[in-house]
Amino acid sequence: MQTAPDLALLLARFQFAFTVGVHIIFPAFSIGLAAYLAVLEGLWLKTGRQVFLDLYRYWIKAFSIVFSMGVVSGLVMSYEFGTNWSVFSKKAGPITGVLLSYEVMTAFFLEAGFLGVMLFGMNKVGRGLHFAATCCVSVGTLISMTWILASNSWMQTPRGYTIDPATGRFMPDDWLAIIFNPSFPFRLVHMGLAAFLSVAFVVGATGAWHLLKARRVGATAREPVRVMFSMAMWMAAIVAPLQILAGDAHGLNTLKYQPVKIAAMEGDWETEGRASELLFGIPNMKTERTDYAVKVPLLGSLILTHSLDGKVPGMKDFPRDQRPPSPVIFFSFRIMVALAMLMALVGFWSLWLRRKGALFTSPFFHRVAVCMAPAGFIALLCGWVTTEVGRQPWTVYGLLRTSESVSPIVLSSMAVTMTAFVVVYVIVFGSGLVILLRLLGRAPEEGEHNASPAHAADVLATHTHPGIAGPIPGEGA
Numbered sequence: 001m002q003t004a005p006d007l008a009l010l011l012a013r014f015q016f017a018f019t020v021g022v023h024i025i026f027p028a029f030s031i032g033l034a035a036y037l038a039v040l041e042g043l044w045l046k047t048g049r050q051v052f053l054d055l056y057r058y059w060i061k062a063f064s065i066v067f068s069m070g071v072v073s074g075l076v077m078s079y080e081f082g083t084n085w086s087v088f089s090k091k092a093g094p095i096t097g098v099l100l101s102y103e104v105m106t107a108f109f110l111e112a113g114f115l116g117v118m119l120f121g122m123n124k125v126g127r128g129l130h131f132a133a134t135c136c137v138s139v140g141t142l143i144s145m146t147w148i149l150a151s152n153s154w155m156q157t158p159r160g161y162t163i164d165p166a167t168g169r170f171m172p173d174d175w176l177a178i179i180f181n182p183s184f185p186f187r188l189v190h191m192g193l194a195a196f197l198s199v200a201f202v203v204g205a206t207g208a209w210h211l212l213k214a215r216r217v218g219a220t221a222r223e224p225v226r227v228m229f230s231m232a233m234w235m236a237a238i239v240a241p242l243q244i245l246a247g248d249a250h251g252l253n254t255l256k257y258q259p260v261k262i263a264a265m266e267g268d269w270e271t272e273g274r275a276s277e278l279l280f281g282i283p284n285m286k287t288e289r290t291d292y293a294v295k296v297p298l299l300g301s302l303i304l305t306h307s308l309d310g311k312v313p314g315m316k317d318f319p320r321d322q323r324p325p326s327p328v329i330f331f332s333f334r335i336m337v338a339l340a341m342l343m344a345l346v347g348f349w350s351l352w353l354r355r356k357g358a359l360f361t362s363p364f365f366h367r368v369a370v371c372m373a374p375a376g377f378i379a380l381l382c383g384w385v386t387t388e389v390g391r392q393p394w395t396v397y398g399l400l401r402t403s404e405s406v407s408p409i410v411l412s413s414m415a416v417t418m419t420a421f422v423v424v425y426v427i428v429f430g431s432g433l434v435i436l437l438r439l440l441g442r443a444p445e446e447g448e449h450n451a452s453p454a455h456a457a458d459v460l461a462t463h464t465h466p467g468i469a470g471p472i473p474g475e476g477a
Contacts, residue, residue, distance in 0.1 A: 009406050011414035012084045015421060017388075019076050022425055024384060025377050026070030031145055031192070032199025033063045034138035037118075041131050050447065054224045058444035059203075062436060064119055069432045076421075084414075088395050088405035091169050095161060095178060099151040107144035111137050142192070149191055153184040155396050156387070157257045163399075170396065182257055186250040187387075193243040194383065197343060198376025200239065204232030205373030208366040210443040215363060224444035226360055229369075233359065237347035244340055248303075255304055258397065259313040261390035264326040265333045266300060267293070268314045275300035275312035280334075283326035288316060290330075324392045328385065336382035339375050346372055 037056055044052035081089045089097070117125060117133035125133075160177030161170045172178060207229025214225070255262045267283040267290040268275065277299035281290035301310040315323050346368065353359045391397055395405045 008409050008411040008414050009403060011411070011418050012406055012409060013402065015084065015414065015418050016077070016080055018418075018421060018425075019073070019080065021381055021384070022429060023070065023073035023077060024380065026066055026073055027141070027145065028191075028195040028198055028377065028380055029066045029202070030063065030070050031141040031195040032197075033059060033066060034134075034141045035196065036199060036203065037063060038131075038134050038138040041134050045127060045131055051223050051227050054444055054446060055228050058224065060119065061439055065432060065436050065439070067115070069429060073425075073429065084407050084409060085395075085405055086407040088400070091167075091400060091405070092155070092396055093169075095154060095170050095172055096151045098172070099147055099154070099179070103144055103147035103151075107140045107147065110143065111140035114140070145191060145195070146188060149188050150179045150181075150184055153187050154178055154181050156187075156391060157181045157183040158396055158399060170399075183250075183253055186246070186253045190243070190246045190250050190383070193239055193246055194376065194380045196235065197239045197243055198380055200232045200235035201343065201346075201369075201372050201374075201376045203228055204236060205370045206440050207232060208369035209441075211360060211366050212363060212370070213443070222443060222446055224446060228444070230354075230359065233347065233350035233354070233369075236343060237351050240340065240344035240347045244344060247337075247340065251304065252306075255313075258390070260315060260318045260323060261329070262304065263313045263315045263317070264324045264390060265329050265386060266304070266312065267326055267330045268300070268312055269316050270314040271311060271317055272314065273301065273309055273311045274298055275304075275310075277303060281330070283330050285323070285326060322393065324390045329390045332382040332385040332389070336379045336386060339379040339382070343372065343375055343379070 037060055040052045040056040040059070043049070044056060114133040114136040117130065118137050121133065122130050158170070159181045160172065160174035162173045163169070164171050207225050210225040211229060214222075251262070263269075264283070267278045267281050269288050269290065274297075276295035276297050278290060279294045279296060281293035283290045298308050300312050301308055304310065304312050315326065349365060349368075350359060353362055353365060359365075393401050393403065395402050
């Protein structure tokens with residue numbers, strides 16, 4: 001039976017999981033969309049084709065909404081470190097706090113300094129300067145991702161530190177080892193590709209939606225619709241296979257440094273050579289077995305070690321109090337992998353249709369593309385659940401437990417704040433999502449209007465309801 005402090009800890013972890021789960025969608029969207037805008041403006045400057053400028057002006061309106069929601073949702077987590085995770089902040093702050101400060105001093109100021117020029121300066125500064133501003137914002141989003149992942153990856157595979165015997169605080173000893181810890185390069189590539197792929201499917205779904213609308217009224221879709229759909233499908237065809245390869249490399253790295261996470265992901269209890277791959281099952285933490293298992297012989301060793309004779313770890317090799325909750329990450333991992341395979345399949349399908357000259361005339365494929373709009377973000381969330389829940393019961397892997405990182409909180413306070421967060425987030429970000437969807441519900445036009453503040457306000461007034469105007473200590477656990 002769980003006690004009140006145990007439930008308070010569970011709610012604190014769930015609260016951070018909820019807030020970071022909502023937040024991570026918007027930075028990923030901003031990273032991918034900022035890069036897409038830089039590509040569009042660069043192509044316009046190089047070719048002089050109006051269609052690229054039209055698409056730039058169309059998508060920059062969506063970027064302004066997504067970027068704003070990302071900033072708002074990110075502020076909440078900063079306060080949670082002090083209110084719910086003060087012990088973690090005190091002990092790991094000399095490292096994680098510095099890395100997050102670097103993120104503010106480099107990425108945030110870079111984005112903030114050039115965002116206004118990017119959004120409102122196209123008719124006020126030269127073309128070259130405006131393109132430089134767009135590139136700076138795009139680079140800023142990538143730098144921000146780099147510092148956040150350096151901090152979080154250090155928590156996964158800590159290096160370059162000493163522990164102060166008097167205070168128990170983690171003190172920096174080698175900053176290069178801290179930043180370039182063993183899991184950082186793999187997680188950086190994996191997250192970056194996830195952001196690009198997620199946005200590619202949103203752009204592709206938007207293009208497919210407008211292709212279907214044009215078909216319903218017997219019209220030919222405008223050139224901006226066809227171009228953005230084509231670009232998105234090229235991105236899907238190229239990036240989805242790369243993401244699968246990056247995920248495989250990340251898995252090998254995790255097997256080396258966090259073998260119990262791999263065992264929990266796979267639902268394996270006994271260490272085996274020539275191990276099977278569990279396609280389906282229900283891991284049971286009490287009986288230490290996976291019920292209803294559906295296995296493929298030898299495939300587990302081949303996938304995890306790239307050898308038919310490779311040894312795959314089992315959870316029984318580790319103490320019970322050091323095992324992550326296998327059922328959660330067993331299914332989140334499989335959802336992520338299934339969606340990755342499906343996105344790659346859609347990309348290859350688009351290449352086949354393109355070769356046949358039917359990319360813009362296949363309504364069934366366009367419906368599939370519309371349905372795939374959230375696939376990248378769902379896969380991204382499942383990947384974060386797998387990574388972060390798989391780290392449990394630690395905040396700093398193998399060194400600082402989550403139960404030792406929490407503030408002295410009470411159950412009633414956590415219940416009230418958790419309820420408030422859910423209500424406010426549903427209202428605020430639900431409204432933002434409605435605005436975004438209605439904005440994208442209008443097809444881009446040839447000669448798209450400039451993305452000025454006045455025009456943006458007109459668009460929202462016309463297409464929306466009048467009333468709608470870091471390191472991660474315990475998320476997902």
